[in-house]
Amino acid sequence: xxxxxxxxxxxxxxxxxxxxxxxxxxxxxxxxxxxxxxxxxxxxxxxxxxxxxxxxxxxxxxxxxxxxxxxxxxxxxxxxxxxxxxxxxxxxxxxxxxxxxxxxxxxxxxxxxxxxxxxxxxxxxxxxxxxxxxxxxxxxxxxxxxxxxxxxxxxxxxxxxxxxxxxxxxxxxxxxxxxxxxxxxxxxxxxxxxxxxxxxxxxxxxxxxxxxxxxxxxxxxxxxxxxxxxxxxxxxxxxxxxxxxxxxxxxxxxxxxxxxxxxxxxxxxxxxxxxxxxxxxxxxxxxxxxxxxxxxxxxxxxxxxxxxxxxxxxxxxxxxxxxxxxxxxxxxxxxxxxxxxx
Amino acid sequence: xxxxxxxxxxxxxxxxxxxxxxxxxxxxxxxxxxxxxxxxxxxxxxxxxxxxxxxxxxxxxxxxxxxxxxxxxxxxxxxxxxxxxxxxxxxxxxxxxxxxxxxxxxxxxxxxxxxxxxxxxxxxxxxxxxxxxxxxxxxxxxxxxxxxxxxxxxxxxxxxxxxxxxxxxxxxxxxxxxxxxxxxxxxxxxxxxxxxxxxxxxxxxxxxxxxxxxxxxxxxxxxxxxxxxxxxxxxxxxxxxxxxxxxxxxxxxxxxxxxxxxxxxxx
Numbered sequence: 001x002x003x004x005x006x007x008x009x010x011x012x013x014x015x016x017x018x019x020x021x022x023x024x025x026x027x028x029x030x031x032x033x034x035x036x037x038x039x040x041x042x043x044x045x046x047x048x049x050x051x052x053x054x055x056x057x058x059x060x061x062x063x064x065x066x067x068x069x070x071x072x073x074x075x076x077x078x079x080x081x082x083x084x085x086x087x088x089x090x091x092x093x094x095x096x097x098x099x100x101x102x103x104x105x106x107x108x109x110x111x112x113x114x115x116x117x118x119x120x121x122x123x124x125x126x127x128x129x130x131x132x133x134x135x136x137x138x139x140x141x142x143x144x145x146x147x148x149x150x151x152x153x154x155x156x157x158x159x160x161x162x163x164x165x166x167x168x169x170x171x172x173x174x175x176x177x178x179x180x181x182x183x184x185x186x187x188x189x190x191x192x193x194x195x196x197x198x199x200x201x202x203x204x205x206x207x208x209x210x211x212x213x214x215x216x217x218x219x220x221x222x223x224x225x226x227x228x229x230x231x232x233x234x235x236x237x238x239x240x241x242x243x244x245x246x247x248x249x250x251x252x253x254x255x256x257x258x259x260x261x262x263x264x265x266x267x268x269x270x271x272x273x274x275x276x277x278x279x280x281x282x283x284x285x286x287x288x289x290x291x292x293x294x295x296x297x298x299x300x301x302x303x304x305x306x307x308x309x310x311x312x313x314x315x316x317x318x319x320x321x322x323x324x325x326x327x328x329x330x331x332x333x334x335x336x337x338x339x340x341x342x
Numbered sequence: 343x344x345x346x347x348x349x350x351x352x353x354x355x356x357x358x359x360x361x362x363x364x365x366x367x368x369x370x371x372x373x374x375x376x377x378x379x380x381x382x383x384x385x386x387x388x389x390x391x392x393x394x395x396x397x398x399x400x401x402x403x404x405x406x407x408x409x410x411x412x413x414x415x416x417x418x419x420x421x422x423x424x425x426x427x428x429x430x431x432x433x434x435x436x437x438x439x440x441x442x443x444x445x446x447x448x449x450x451x452x453x454x455x456x457x458x459x460x461x462x463x464x465x466x467x468x469x470x471x472x473x474x475x476x477x478x479x480x481x482x483x484x485x486x487x488x489x490x491x492x493x494x495x496x497x498x499x500x501x502x503x504x505x506x507x508x509x510x511x512x513x514x515x516x517x518x519x520x521x522x523x524x525x526x527x528x529x530x531x532x533x534x535x536x537x538x539x540x541x542x543x544x545x546x547x548x549x550x551x552x553x554x555x556x557x558x559x560x561x562x563x564x565x566x567x568x569x570x571x572x573x574x575x576x577x578x579x580x581x582x583x584x585x586x587x588x589x590x591x592x593x594x595x596x597x598x599x600x601x602x603x604x605x606x607x608x609x
Contacts, residue, residue: 074516075524076495101515102516104498105496106484106495108480108485109488109495112484112485112489117445118479118481119479120479120480121478138441138478139355140357140475140478143361143579143581143582144581145370145441145576147577148575149574150573150575151573188493188494188527189494192511192523192524194516194520194522195521195522202518203519204519206518210607269500270519276357276385276537284606284607313590319588319590320588323586323589324589324591325588325589325591326594327590328594333596333603339600341604
């Protein structure tokens, strides 16, 4: 009999973030598909009661928690000890968790401690003849596999944005607090804080409906034989301010800085999407001045509606990949677009 | 303080190659896998460059590169990598496929690291890429770290600053384009690198010559790794069939296009 454990961490305010509710949906899918399975919830954080209450109406029958100031921070040694304690208390055979940076860091190590196996970047769960099955991508989103395992516990890290968030309501949950004994030797790391760009300079917005992708063409010579990097930068920044889009970039554009060429100063490797960057999930994507073939286009594999602006009607980035390709000068179009959005 | 830095780095098909899955006797594989040109995994390459700089700035430090793959492929890749930075290769013979099991690869890596002569755990930093460009699991390093008893682990690392007191200040990528800043008392620690901040070093023939002296014997001594994929069953591996019928708009003015896009954004 499978015991399915949703493992989540409460945020600083004690609430559950959307990726946790998406993972709960996946856990619930397995719970429905596997006859006789149990669904439990495990929570970690400074305080976990509010998070448990927020999903109390879900079909989980037991709630486990590890709470305390040291578990409010995202840190390998404390998170590993807490997760291991909950998994053992719940005797979980399937551990479903959101693929947040916190769980991505620690749960593979916990799987090792528990003698289990882990699959990360899971984009779908199902059953085949009563056995759990997961879907995940290989070779940087270039091929999709469906697989199952016999080992338990089997950990599944669910990619944020790949599932509908569970809408189960609030109530009063009874949380069984699990004690965790932290080894002294395991507390050698202190979380100092979070470093982030100023609010108006932050260009990565995971919750934005639109992903705006910039390619190397923005920094190339234009029709007048000159590069207009400063103008390109202003157009892009203005567009991001007006549209509240998230900014993605091709690798070639980000790499130009390392090669000593003119670059857009607000771009970093964090903006990079594609083969060696991220593959974000947004409802819409607008690419500008991008070029390239299949390996580069994985950056918008998970974008639902896609439009592109390019001077090349045969551009491999757009043709067959975008819904609409506008053959036009992105400088002129974005300037007009900014006027309309302003 | 001097460090003993062990970089775990796999080899992957050149990202510009077309990849196609096929069913092999041992499970899924890539079509013509042995014929595909290979490179050192991109994020692991960053880890190697960061290790080299750290070792250069901390006299007495040493860098090992632990890599698992078919010997012929390893040799091909090392011909290039060996010219970049100084390191000693620890080679393991086995498949470099993305379809191998992370836990089994981790076991092989940990065993190889433990067998490095003269390894001092109080100076040990294990580096690698936070994800590979093949399996992309982001799990292998953590499991290897657990086997080595390393409980200070960091993933998505973009910056490491070693303090004079031996402490390590580490920037890890977290959600929303932000970094978490942590301070670790010192080694042993494990860091899965994201992009870091260093450009790819230029080829240096002198470094290449020095590396090559130990590289060929290391390849000859490569131990076979057991990667059986026990308990793991692939039901299917397919390429996405997502060719879209792209509407090509050629003759509209910029303001007409802008109007259309603005409406699309707002709906």
